[in-house]
Amino acid sequence: MASSDLRPSSSSQGCTFLRALSQYERHPQLRNPDYLAPKFLSPAHQKLMLAARPWWAKAVLRKVSPGAYFYQISRIQFGDEALLQALEDGVSQVLIMGAGNDTRAFRFEREILKANARIIELDTPESQAWKTAKVEEHWGGLPGHVSYVPIDFNKTTLEEALLQNGASYDPEAKTLFFWEGVCYYLDADSVDKVLAFVREASPAGSSLVFDYFQKAALEGRTKPYGAQKVLKRGPERGEPFIYGIEENEIERFLGKRGLQLIRHMAPKDAARAYLCDEKGRLLGRQHAYLNLVKAVTSPKT
Numbered sequence: 001m002a003s004s005d006l007r008p009s010s011s012s013q014g015c016t017f018l019r020a021l022s023q024y025e026r027h028p029q030l031r032n033p034d035y036l037a038p039k040f041l042s043p044a045h046q047k048l049m050l051a052a053r054p055w056w057a058k059a060v061l062r063k064v065s066p067g068a069y070f071y072q073i074s075r076i077q078f079g080d081e082a083l084l085q086a087l088e089d090g091v092s093q094v095l096i097m098g099a100g101n102d103t104r105a106f107r108f109e110r111e112i113l114k115a116n117a118r119i120i121e122l123d124t125p126e127s128q129a130w131k132t133a134k135v136e137e138h139w140g141g142l143p144g145h146v147s148y149v150p151i152d153f154n155k156t157t158l159e160e161a162l163l164q165n166g167a168s169y170d171p172e173a174k175t176l177f178f179w180e181g182v183c184y185y186l187d188a189d190s191v192d193k194v195l196a197f198v199r200e201a202s203p204a205g206s207s208l209v210f211d212y213f214q215k216a217a218l219e220g221r222t223k224p225y226g227a228q229k230v231l232k233r234g235p236e237r238g239e240p241f242i243y244g245i246e247e248n249e250i251e252r253f254l255g256k257r258g259l260q261l262i263r264h265m266a267p268k269d270a271a272r273a274y275l276c277d278e279k280g281r282l283l284g285r286q287h288a289y290l291n292l293v294k295a296v297t298s299p300k301t
Helices: 010-024 043-051 054-064 068-088 109-114 125-139 158-163 188-200 227-236 247-255 267-274
Strands: 093-097 118-123 146-150 175-179 207-214 259-265 290-297
Touching (some): 010 043, 010 054, 054 068, 068 109, 068 175, 068 259, 068 290, 118 125, 125 146, 247 259, 247 290, 259 267, 267 290
Parallel strands (some): 093 118, 175 207
């Protein structure tokens, strides 16, 4: 089926549009590393990209979702660094949960094949149908090093999708898990089930990369840049933010779930690392309510 006959996820398209828009940036530091994002735009977003001037589009985005445009740059770079490090450390399996239009399987194909690693992408059947149609459209077929596993997150567990249905997931293989842009839409029980799977269905030393909503901002105890606007918009678009973690409790939170914190970046740290020029001058302001995390699974007792 052609991609024109399918409907992509609105949230996935929104993130893809932000990554594609940044390819017009003059300063290389502000160009999102996801240079393949334009290939995954829907026809409507392609028309918008062609019709809108970048400065105008960015001005609209600042009003609608302050800081989201620049946060996409930070999050992609954080994840890319984690992927390259994991491949160097001997990871042979990368599981992307809620993959959307993630392009790491293509942007890092050489490094993945050199490490003899595989990518497994988990997503809803509708989103995955869109993604694979676009892949076939632009690459002439599906890559051999990627497995696409459909899942209805509301009805199917990770165990059922990956361990019971003949999927290519190997619970004995050292794994890097990506869980970006997901956990703050889930309830506490669902979050714990995902983290339990990461802990129990992979060997010690496997890695997890994810981002989380600061609980203080979610509950209105603090008002960091961009939070109030996005908390209002979430329910309006049918995607309310419902789960947060206390910033100063992240290490303890992970430890209770069999994970060890390796890297934790607050918004100001991410901006300093990814949004400054060579002289340390800030080039863009990302929102200040999502934190980035890398953790590893602890030895099982």
